[in-house]
Amino acid sequence: MLKKTTKGKKKDKRSLPSRITNDTVAEHREKVLAGGRKHKYPIQYSKHKLVWNTIFISIAGLVTVIVLLYLQLYVWKDTSDLAYRITKILPLPAGSVEGEFVRYSDYLLYNRGNMAVLKTQGQDQAGDKVAFQRQRAMNQAVQDAYVRKLARERGISVDDRKVDEEMDRQQKDAGLSKEAYRSAVKDMIGWSLDEARDGIRASLLRWEVSFAVDEAAANLVKEVEAQLKAGKSLTDVAAALGERVQLMPETVVPKTNKDGGLTEAAIRTADGTISGVIKPLGGDGYYFVQPRSRDDSSVTYSYLKIPLTTFKTNFDKLINGKKVTYYVHLDQPAEQKSSEQK
Structure with missing residues (x-):
């Protein structure tokens, strides 16, 4: 009995911690x-x-x-409004031209405008027409990128004042209030006023760049001015310069005609007198205007035009020479496919 108790005590026996001293405290x-x-x-x-x-x-x-x-x-290749909003926030590229990225948002904005026009014509479901308008929108976005590159190289810019003036001019010419103008822009091309401002800014910049890069046209202006100063008529100058200029012998337009400033210049200039050089807003060349006659509602005038060619020629070379890199590969319109096969 005693042994059993002792054995049980052995099982419960536990080792006690050693004594803590200065040497073992750590x-x-x-x-x-x-x-x-x-x-x-x-x-x-x-x-x-x-x-x-x-x-x-x-x-x-x-x-x-x-x-x-x-x-x-x-x-x-989503072209929805959601895709546009995404690419407006994130500056994603749709391609590049001479090192300048083509903004995806520009392509989608132009495409929306083109599709709005097709929709009003009831042709927004026509496959070939949709493909053609998408390619057209892409070309416009590529052109904007090329313009930005040239503008940056030449220090050309368009400030907010010029954009506001052009928008006000368009609104005034259309005889619309601001709210009516907003609705018209939305109904016609599906753009908001802010998007319309972006479109106007791009157009004005393209206009400025087109004149800036065309040294040949600028030199021809000086030549025309010298001949006019020597007493030659517009007809004489046109005969001397041949295909480098274009002569319109006579045109009759309302005094309210909106043509970038040509009619206004004709109204300001005395009959028979040749105006100074004119760069009509949105125009594609330099003009010299000579009013012939006028009445209460119209004006008759002749003009000599020096067309701008450098920008268009260089841009067409980039497109036709396949020097544009596309990250979005669009379906080609049937007409373009057949022309390439030939």
Whole structure:
């Protein structure tokens, strides 16, 4: 009986900690801290795991968004308003020309305008016409990129004042209030006023660049001015310069005619007198105007035109020479396919 009790006591016997002395205090402190770490490390591990999981999920989500954007814009070639809003926020390219990116948002904006016109004509479901207008919108976006490159190289810009003046002029010429003008723009080409401002700015910049790059036309202006100063008529100058200029012997237009400033110049100039050189807004050349006669409602005048050719010639070379890189490959219109096969 005594033996059994002793045996049981042996089983319950536990080792007691050794005596703590100055020599062993560091060892005992480490044992206590080690015991505490057993409770601390699981929490620390959970925090690290949460951080890594968050990073992984964020990266996976970002990759998914990028893939979906790529599919939407470059594979499915979405032209919806959602795609436009995305490309307006994210400056994604639709191509490049001479190192300048073609803005995807520009392509979609021009395409929306073209499709709005087709819709009013009841042809927005005609496959070939839709393909043609999309290609036309892309060419316009490419041209805008080329213009931006040339403008930057020459320090040319269009400020807000010029844009506002042109928009006010268009509104006034149409005889519309601002609200009516807004509605007309929306109904005709599906643009907001801000988008119309962007379109006007691009047009004005293209106009400025077209004149700036055409040194041949500028030199021809000086030659024409010299001949006019020597007493020659517009007909004489046209005969001397041949195909380099264009002569309109006589045209009759209402005094309210909107042609970029030619009619206004004819009204301001005395009959028989030749005006100074004119750069009509949105025009494609330099003009010299000579009014012939007028009445209360109309004016008759002749004009000599020096056409701008450099910008168009250079741009056509880029397009026809396949020197534009496209990231969005559009379906070719049937007419273009047949012409290329020939």
